[in-house]
Amino acid sequence: MRIGIVGVGAMGSTHAAAWAELGVPIAGFVATTPEHAQPLAERYGASVYPDLASLLSACDVVDICTPTHLHRPMVVQAARAGKDIICEKPLARTLDEGRDMIRTCREAGVRLLVGHVVRFFPEYVRAREAVKAGQVGQVAVVRLQRDVFRPRKAQDNWFLDVEKSGGMILDLMIHDFDYARWVAGEVETVFCQHIGDPSISPGDHALAILRHRHGAITHVEGSWAYPPPTFRTRFEIAGADGLLIHDTATTAPLAVFRHQAAGDEAGEVPVPASPLLESPYTTQLKAFYRHLMYGDPIPVTAADALAALQIALAAITSTQTGAPVSLTPLPEVEA
Amino acid sequence: MKIGILSFAHIHAESYAWHLGRMPGVEFLGIADDDPVRGEDAARRYGTRFFPTYADLLAAGPDAVVVCAENTRHRPLVEMAAQAGAHVLCEKPLATTLADGQAMLEACEKAGVILMTAFPMRFSAPILEVKALLDRGQLGKILAANTTNQGQLPRRYRAWFVDPALAGGGAVFDHTVHLADLLRWFLHSEVVAVYAQTNRIMHGDTVEVETGGLLLLTFADGAFASIDCSWSRPANYPSWGGLTMELIGQKGVVHVDAFRQNLTLYSNRDEHPSWLSWQSDPDRAMLEEFVAAITARRTPRVTGYDGYKAMEVALAAYRSAATGTVVQLPLE
Known part of the structure; x- marks a missing residue:
């Protein structure tokens, strides 16, 4: 299996490192500015292709790590070329785009795998296993929280362009909307409040309340309003028989105290890091690889990605209307 | 006196x-x-x-x-x-x-x-520290807050806490008012809208009142704040529960865990670890303020009106949970 990577930003380079670690040959990279792909190409002994079409002719599976608004055209092009596809989250910028991508991939007979990487983070996986094993009983109140700094890419900071990224709610909170669904089931209603005006706030910040079909309720906080290098995640799952708590603030195994200030060593885009022998991104791509090669099961489907997209878009609508939004069940998800 | x-x-x-x-x-x-x-x-x-x-x-x-x-x-x-x-x-x-x-x-x-409402959290040392920080403008204007006042099922202390005829409700009445009051005090602004979702999954077979609750409040100045008032602490939790606030300001963020000042005790004599508090007792300070206000014939730092406005938020939460809509304040 030869992989072709589209996009060489934070996710493109993270995925490239993971593929290399897994020993999967990287055929090449495509980037808007080809020179930006050169360092990665040299590092992994790959080529730089001028466009997606030429990359598709050189790879078996395409890994799309581009800004959100480009997912649909690229996935459709790859599907029509008969390639299996890995696509970064969020699946798409709009629900129609997402549905179109799923339909096109189904019609083309190719697989579409979406990088909802939180489903591969061991603390989140372990918590869900405990929930599924009944260790907290029926899930009642879930709290999910993801606090980071505003992405500060030096060039083309598309994260801050709502038309391209959907903003913090679609780019960041979607992780926890997906996880909420994974542990507490389908979501019926969403209410969300948000502050995003850069003249008022140091970064987007939002709070949402979800109601799940089976009665559980979930509180979600997403934030770009923290100073760098913050990357804090926290969750609580309270059920009829118990309570699970996770907080990166209390599970950091290292504390380093330097006499000279280390300065801000965080990258342009917040990426979580707790010492692990295998990065969750590698775990994710390994699962995708084994699924594509051997048909092994994977914990996240394109329909899951569509459902998470629907929740995030409903949250955005709620911030605009000031009212709760009821979700219409998606046939792709209910099937 | x-x-x-x-x-x-x-x-x-x-x-x-x-x-x-x-x-x-x-x-x-x-x-x-x-x-x-x-x-x-x-x-x-x-x-x-x-x-x-x-x-x-x-x-x-x-x-x-x-x-x-x-x-x-x-x-x-x-x-x-x-x-x-x-x-x-x-x-x-x-x-x-x-x-x-x-x-x-x-x-x-x-x-x-004088009518004073017993809001001891107004006299909690960590909470007072936050209040001073805010009033000195260290965080700028507060834009949003994520707050919790979660606890164990309080029936273990008094049976009537879970009796709707005597308590008026469940977790929402029990745990919303402290935070509604602190937020009004911190923000110098009134709550203008409340959205709430509640459920009765925890202890659902033993009590009639809601045990889970999440609220999202909108303030007149545009800030918004959530309150988790759930009785979501199991019987073997190390303490009765706690109160936390995370405030997002224009200049920064502050987190406060008002009951963090405790020791952790692991004892062969107990079934589970417990937290032994060493915090300053806010009840003493609250009673002293009551006495001082009476002596000086002045308005106490927490009034009956403060209690009324906090109760109004809880009542709005019940209306919102029942209707699924955002409820505007003040209530008629």
Whole structure:
């Protein structure tokens, strides 16, 4: 299996490192500015292709790590070329785009795998296993929280362009909307409040309340309003028989105290890091690889990605209307 | 100054009785309770006099009383005290209906006595530290807040806490008012809209009231804040629960965990670890403020109106949870 990577930003380079670690040959990279792909190409002994079409002719599976608004055209092009596809989250910028991508991939007979990487983070996986094993009983109140700094890419900071990224709610909170669904089931209603005006706030910040079909309720906080290098995640799952708590603030195994200030060593885009022998991104791509090669099961489907997209878009609508939004069940998800 | 306690229904009466017996300048007049077994027992334990009726205690000429009746029974005791000319410190929530709350405010106003709501968190040292930080402008304007006041099922302390006829509701009434009050105090702004979702999955087979609750409040100044009021702490949690606030400001963020100051005890004698608190006792400071306001004939730092506005948020949350809509304040 030869992989072709589209996009060489934070996710493109993270995925490239993971593929290399897994020993999967990287055929090449495509980037808007080809020179930006050169360092990665040299590092992994790959080529730089001028466009997606030429990359598709050189790879078996395409890994799309581009800004959100480009997912649909690229996935459709790859599907029509008969390639299996890995696509970064969020699946798409709009629900129609997402549905179109799923339909096109189904019609083309190719697989579409979406990088909802939180489903591969061991603390989140372990918590869900405990929930599924009944260790907290029926899930009642879930709290999910993801606090980071505003992405500060030096060039083309598309994260801050709502038309391209959907903003913090679609780019960041979607992780926890997906996880909420994974542990507490389908979501019926969403209410969300948000502050995003850069003249008022140091970064987007939002709070949402979800109601799940089976009665559980979930509180979600997403934030770009923290100073760098913050990357804090926290969750609580309270059920009829118990309570699970996770907080990166209390599970950091290292504390380093330097006499000279280390300065801000965080990258342009917040990426979580707790010492692990295998990065969750590698775990994710390994699962995708084994699924594509051997048909092994994977914990996240394109329909899951569509459902998470629907929740995030409903949250955005709620911030605009000031009212709760009821979700219409998606046939792709209910099937 | 002579101070009595009207009813020992609320668990907090234990702490107030302990302090009233030790405060300089305070004569702990006694305890009146409609449950004579409970009242006599408490009077014996705190070395004070038991009055079989509330009228008896009020006839003994208290300067002030602390009302610790069940939530739905505050009003008649507050009205009686006001008529007797006694200043009132009333346990939270101030009341469980707008009509009761308004009647209590009016009765005390008319009688010219102080009505203070027992919001001890206003006197919590970590909370006061945050208040000072905010008032010095260290975080700039507060834009949003994520707050929790979660606890164990309180039935283990008093059975009536889960009886809707006496408590007025469940987790929402029990745990919303503290945070609604702190947020109003921090933001210098009133709540204008409330959205809430509740459920009864935890302890669903044993209680009739809601045990899970999430609220999202909108303030007049545009800020928004969530409150998790759930009774989501299992019986073997290391403490009764806690209160936390995470405030997002224009200049930065502050997190406060008001009950963080504790030791962790792992003992072969206990079934689970427990937290031994070493925090400054906010109840003592709250009672001292009540006494100081009476002495100086001034408005206390926490008023009956503050209690009313916090109760209004809880009532709006019940309406929102019942209708699935955003409820505008003030309530009619």
